[in-house]
Amino acid sequence: MSFEICPLEAAWGNWAEWVAVLVGLIAAAGTIWVAWLARNTSERAAAIAEEARKIAQQQHAEAVDMRKANARIVRRLIVHEISELPVNLHILIKRCDRVLEVGVNSERDNVFLEDTLRSGTLSLLPGTEKSEDRLHNLPEEMGNDLAVLVGYSRTLNAMSSELLQYVKVIKRPSEGFSGLTVYTGDLRLIETYKTYVEKFSRYAIPTAVALRDFTQVEPRDFSQFNVDGSASPA
Incomplete structure (x- = not known):
């Protein structure tokens, strides 16, 4: 008994083997391509991340430089104003002392008190108030101290305005008489006012001393303006 091999079947078998090999090669190539693509994508992602890191570092450095530049500008704008603050507060305290010592028994006394209170309605820190939104560029403690001084100054302005309400001008019908200035409040209010100015001082x-040191200007002795009589640091 004999078997015959059909040439068509043999050829088909060969083709099937080649197709299987080809499919295997394509699958392998696909795997390699996917691996290469993944590696390439990973390398690009790493490069992008590194570039982003460098940009972030540069932006941070620029922000730090900008903050330092703003701090230099602010401190130089206000250092002399802050340095004069103890002097101006000392003058105001001395004016309060005169009012409390002499009283308000005459036109002259009342006018002096009115002038004193009017001076208190004016900001002692106009430059610092204008730079208020940039105080955060300074070291935190110093910025906070300056903000506190701005608060003191505004409260002083408000107290002065309130006390001025007690200063009245009494009109008289006499020809050529402009009026008589009188203080209708209690002198204890002036004592409270003076106490607040001393607290402000x-x-x-110390804030003026610290700012001068930070700005690297020459030290200044504020001891003569110290309300407690003890020497203050230069």
């Missing part, structure tokens, strides 16, 4: 002196 106690905070102002």
Whole structure:
């Protein structure tokens, strides 16, 4: 008994083997391509991340430089104003002392008190108030101290305005008489006012010293303006 091999079947078998090999090669090539693509994508992602890191570092450095530049500008704008603050507060305290010592028994006394209170309605820190939104560029403690001084100054302005309400001008019908200035409040209010100015001064002196030191200007002796009589640091 004999078997015959059909040439068509043999050829088909060969083709099937070649197709299987080809499919295997394509699958292998696909795997290699996917691996290469993944590696390439990973390398690009790493490069992008590194570039982003460098950009972030540069932006941070620029922000730090900008903050330092703003701090230099602010401190130089206000250092002399802050340095004069203890002097101006000392003058105001002395004017309060005169009012409390002499009283308000005459037209002259009342006018002096009115002038004193009007001076208190004016900001002692106009430059610092204008730079208020940039104080955060300074070291945190110093920025906070300056903000506190701004708060003191505004409260002083408000107190002065309130006390001025007690200063009245009494009109008289006499020809050529402009009126008589009188203070209708209690002198204890002036004592409270003076106490507040002294509190303001106690905070102002060390802040002025610290700011002058930070700005690297020559030291200044504020001891003569110290309300407690003890020497203050230069």
